[in-house]
Amino acid sequence: MEKLQVKISDAEWEVMRVVWTLGETTSPEIILILQEKMGWKPPTIKTLIGRLVKKDILSTENFGKKYIYRPLVTEEETVKSATESLFAHICAKKIGATIADLIDEADLTHDDISMIMEELVAKKETAVESIACNCVPGQCECAEH
Structure with missing residues (x-):
């Protein structure tokens, strides 16, 4: 199965977060929300919507x-x-440290931590x-080069 490649800018992410939350929406609704949240002007938001289309x-x-x-x-x-894009752009030897950094930076619930720990226990079975x-x-700068 081919991997889906979705490449969107940070600003497009903000538009999509509105659309994902609402399920379906109109540009006036998106504009209202993003003007309040981000302070963006309507033409900017319409341009972002057009790019996503x-x-x-x-x-x-x-x-x-x-x-x-x-x-x-x-x-x-x-x-x-x-x-997947992030991991493709960093040294394979640094993926573990990057995941640890992501965990360190994130606000997590006890349920989140339990889920992560379960995934790590399962991953340990196939660890190299x-x-x-x-x-x-x-x-x-790894020793291999």
Whole structure:
């Protein structure tokens, strides 16, 4: 199965968070929320919506004098794609430290921590002794280059 590649900017993420929350919405609703939350002007928000439609991230349906927008990708798919992209851009030897940094930076509930610990216990079954560097020579500072 081919991995879904969802590439959106930080500003587009904000638009998508509104759409994912509402399920379906109009540009005036998105504008109202993002003007209040981000202080953005309507033309900026409309430009972001247009980019997301062009990228096939949002669907648009004409409904009378307004357009209805719906997500074509889920928040989970987008987060997974962003995570895969992050890991593809760093040395394979640094993924564990990066995950540890993410955990350190995040506000987590007791349930979140329990879930993470369960995943780590399951992952331990397939853990390897070492991971080979996947960088181009000179790209990182590991001992392999």
